[in-house]
Amino acid sequence: MAGKRVLLGYEVVETVLLLALLLLALVLLFPVLDALKILIFLLVVLSLLVRWRFRPNPSWMLIDASFLVVISLFVGDAGVLLGVYVWYFATENRPLFALLYGSVSFFLLELALFQFPLFCLVLGLLLSRWKAERCVLQGEADALRLHLHRLEEEQVHLLLDYQDAQQLSRLEERSHIAQILHDSLGHELTGAHLSGKMVRSLLERGEVDRARESQDKVIDRLERSLGHLKMAVRDLESDPEVEKSRLEALLKEFSYPVETQIRGDLLLVPASVRQLLHTCLTEALTNVAKHAKPSSVVLQIDSSQTMVRMMLENDGLIREDERADGNGLRYMRRRVEAVGGSLSIQRAATFRLIVVIPLTGGY
């Protein structure tokens, strides 16, 4: 089991270094530490804490630093504390201010004590570089996150478009059926209905021969209507042979041999669900080809009156770091869930992708 990783972030390092610098300044002042210098030291700490709590514009620190310069003119050694402000300006990406107060401390302090502001300047500039680099990395990470978010949004829109297209296609199909019924069956059935009425009135008037002629016409028209109906149904239904050949082609073109087991009559499954299963199978086979090296691939399709279940199993290599669902799988899951179905994955000795779609909805 991997141990917990402790990340030393910029903020922690910055705080620890600031505390260390304050302590160092106190140590440097210690031989001459009197009440006034303690007060000045505490005021410097207070000004840094105000910045930590309220985060004003770093340039406001010029007031505090200038105030310290004035005090240092009267209390010489207090100029050591200018190093803390030099460090502050350097870390807050104000190198000119840092250099300015570094130069001032050069005139205020002895050469030995001047090392402290110099050390603060170098340390501050290094931290500032780190901060800038971190900002760039954070910016890139944010841009990537934004890009991913937009892709996901686009995916949702595509899914909605797909559902809209499906609904449109259903409406067009209905309109087509209505047109066929109107054009082919409507005229014949109306004619048969009128001829039937005529047969009754001719029989009431005793004109049996003419009634018989009309009756023959009714029979002819009804026979033609039946013919039209058969033709229309044949036109509307998808061709099982075409679908079968498409499936066979898909499995044949796949890189690995696929053992196929189909139970139940797939013709009982609505065409839209068959199309969805075909899309899922294409995506799943692509995933197998990309991520696994199987010795056997098994495809099982079970259909009943209430549901259809498709399982694709392979014993290829499954790497631990690829456990997260990719975009393809996520998109597939959304499409299946959109029709009330479910998509699940079982990872054990083999990799199983199972798609279950209920057939109770109005497809």
Added chain:
Amino acid sequence: MTIFLLALRTNLQQKFSLLLLVVFPVVLLFIPSTGGSLPMGMSLYGLLNFYSAFLMTRPVVEDRMRKVVVRIAASPVSHATYLFSHLGAALVLLASQATIFVIASVIRFGPSLTNYAVLWLLYLAYSVMVLSFSLAWNTMFRSYTTSFALFSGVGSIMCLISGLSFPLHLLPESVQRLVRILPTYWLAHALAGLYEKQSAGILIAGVVLLVFAGIFLLLGSKRRF
């Protein structure tokens, strides 16, 4: 009822708080003096005030423990109002304690011993500092019991080495210099200045106490849930 009044009532409901505020300060005045300084009770009052302030901040810690602060965060009351109401109530009680102590000192030692107005102002500045210190200290802990257990040790040592429970002039010179970084030292320093009638020393000590108070307040006032 405002938060200020609630905090005041919560603090006064504890009988031990009443003992700390009224009885103990008077008892301190009967501790014999070591000579060469103000009466020992006046510096020991710093220790009493320190512990009193810590007890006064208890409601703030308990509110955090019982997640009351989460409910307050969701209410129209700002964190600053909540915090300053509590601190204000505690400061009123500590100021009352200082007033009782100073009046009792005048009665016990006579009005000519020292400048009692300055003494009261010093105690007030010290009370603000110890309150802020207690607030900052408590923010480091989630449980008041743990906080108090550690504070009782650290607080006692701080008061001992900074000259509150032990005469400052009896401490070695090197220790005297080292303990200047402790906030409690500055009351002992000011009391010594008051005895020797050094106005500048008293003024600096008072300002240092207030600056310490500001530092601790900035550290302790950050909202924590």
